[in-house]
Amino acid sequence: MNSFPSRLALLKLLSVALVMPACAPDLPVPTRRASVAEGTEDGGVRLEIEPASPLDAAPPILRLRLSFDAGLSVDPTRVFLIEGDIGPSHVRQIERDDLSKALSARIVPALVWLEDAAEPVVVVAPTVPLELGATFTVASGEPPFSAELRVLEEDPATTLERVWPPLEGGITAALGIWCGEEPIAPFEVDVTLEPGGPRGVLRAGAASGAGMRCVRFDAETAGILEPGAAVVGPPALGAVRLDPRPFVMEASPSPVTPLGCEPGEVALGPGCARVLDDRILGRSPEAPLLWVVGSPEVGVDHVFSTSDADPFGIAGLAPLTPVKLGVTTIDISGAVSGAFVSVSTLAPMPHVVINEVYANPLGEEPEQEWIEIVNDGAAAADLAGYVVADIGGKAELPSALLAPGAFALITNEEYNELDDELDPAPPEGAMILRVPNLGRAGLSNGGEPIKLMDSGGIVLSRAPAAPKPKPGRSLARVSPSAVDGLANSFKIARPTPGTPNE
Known part of the structure; x- marks a missing residue:
């Protein structure tokens, strides 16, 4: 694995078969290599991109193939993809295997392996998407070689996120699941996880007749690899890209103990x-x-x-x-x-959630701070007796009726809803619920947990203390239906008071 500071070379012989069945016109399998005109050759080294792309319009998820003339001495542990451009002195550092801290910090995490020893081919598979519009350099120390590539300014392709196995590590590479937002037409493709992983079939659907926004890899074998091993799937299937994060074999068996359900569950x-x-x-x-x-x-x-x-x-x-x-x-x-x-299911009911927190405004503090709530339910919510609480204390909301799909801002009494040319203003007519104090002396810029309770003290919704937003940014729920208690239910975003989050 070529992710600094560990630069483990995975030297495996590997082959891939990509066969496109007639039933999958929506996901054609790309050709394996770029054409001669799309590669570059220098001193007996040839660079090509998979999927086939010119070097000045590389996709953000890719593999790089370096083909070396027979007889050249090749060391895959000294092949890197580097952010930005490099000069001759940097190539000499790689040649001597003596990288500076500054150069090491620019190395892109990747798996690197020798695919063919007889006619040397080294494959570099970045395990993170490359930044759009950015320049990168692939460089080798033995033999000395470097070539630049530039990533597309905009990517028209859809990227499917890796859902399974867990990112923190699994114990088998027999099953992989990637999912997106839109249904995927039926298809089947023979693939091999590389380097040295199992061979299997990539097909639409996470399970039989379900998970149709996903693609699934099923290995022909148990897929058990050595502890610490890492493998990746193909970078793309036609216009669909696959999350490049690797399958890492670092977990231990974990027995599943069914829960005992409580009354009402x-x-x-x-x-x-x-x-x-x-x-x-x-x-x-x-x-x-x-x-x-x-x-x-x-x-x-x-x-x-x-x-x-x-x-x-x-x-x-x-x-x-x-x-x-x-x-x-x-x-x-x-x-x-x-x-x-x-x-x-039950009759329609309100679902009032904390949708956005603006604790660190560019304007006056705490006057321009706010907490946004939204009714994600199908029935109106009577806010009488509702309480918002943080570490600094509690504030009871004024009586109001929040219609289905409606937003409301909870603010200090001094909040200025007009455009102050610093912070975004809510739309005209937005519901504003003013309270004497929002927090002890305002909301914490360093982040703090916030909860919304109904008149009976039942917690309806929570916002986490992290991630911590910078001035002028908000902590926003990714969607009103995103559940509390998950790290990925909130993100840092541009504030959108009184309107849906971006």
């Missing part, structure tokens, strides 16, 4: 859940799990992973409707369990 596979009106809120066991939950009859199709007793949500249900859900779970050893669960 139903068993959902090995987890437990509360059935509401248009959604189900669940909790998972401690062990890492991949979940595929679907119901074609009502259009439910969810694929997600959990670990460490993560909460999860299943949205898109209709109120007052019986639903039969197929629930499939897969653990990190590859064991599959499945069941059908029949539930009935």
Whole structure:
């Protein structure tokens, strides 16, 4: 693996077969290598990009292939992809295997391996997407070689995110799942995880008839690799790119212990859940799990992973409707369990959540700070008695009726909703709920947990203390239905008071 400071060379002989069936016109498999005109050759070294691309319009997810003339001495441990351009002195550093800290810091994390020893071919597979519009240099120390490439300014392709196995490590490469936002047409492609990984089939769908926004790799063998080994899937399938983060073999078997459900919960596979009106809120066991939950009859199709007793949500249900859900779970050893669960949803209800927190404005503090709430439910919410609380104290909201889909800003009494030319202003007519004090002396710029409670003291929603936003940026929920308690439910964003988050 070529990710500094560890520069482990994975020297494996490997072959890949990419066969496109006639039933997959939407995902044509690209040619393996760039054409002669799209590569560059210098001193017996030839550089090509996979998928086929010119060097001045490289895709952000790719592989680089360096073909060397027979007889050249080749050292794959001294082949790097480097951010920016480099000069002769940098090539000499690589040649001597004596990289400066400054040059080392510019090395792009990648897997590097020798694919063919007889006619030397070294493959460089970056394990992170490359920055759009940026310049990179691929360089070799033995033999000395360097060539620049520039990444596309804009990428028209869709990238599927790796969902399984867990990013922190698995124990088998027998199964891989990548998912996106849109359904994927049926296809099947023979691939091999590289370097030295199992051969198998990449196909549409996370499970039989479900997870149709995903593609799935099924290995022909158990896919057990040496501890510490890392392998990657192909960089792209036609206009669809695959998250390049590697499968890392670093986990230990983790038995799945089904949860004991509380009153008001139903068993959902090995987890437990509360059935509401248009959604189900669940909790998972401690062990890492991949979940595929679907119901074609009502259009439910969810694929997600959990670990460490993560909460999860299943949205898109209709109120007052019986639903039969197929629930499939897969653990990190590859064991599959499945069941059908029949539930009935409740009548429409409000779902008021903390949607955005603006704690560090460019204008006056604490006057221009605010907390945005949104009613993500299908019924109006009476906010009488609602309380917002942080480390500094509590503030009771004034009485108001928050309609379905409506936003409201909770502010200090001195908040100026007009354009101050520093902070974004809410739209005209936005609901503003003024309280005497928002926090003890305002909201913390360093981040703090915030919760919203109803008149009975029940916590309805939470916002985390991290990540910490910079001045003029907000902490924003990625979508109103994103569940509390997950690190990826919030992000740093441009503030959008009184309107949907970006």
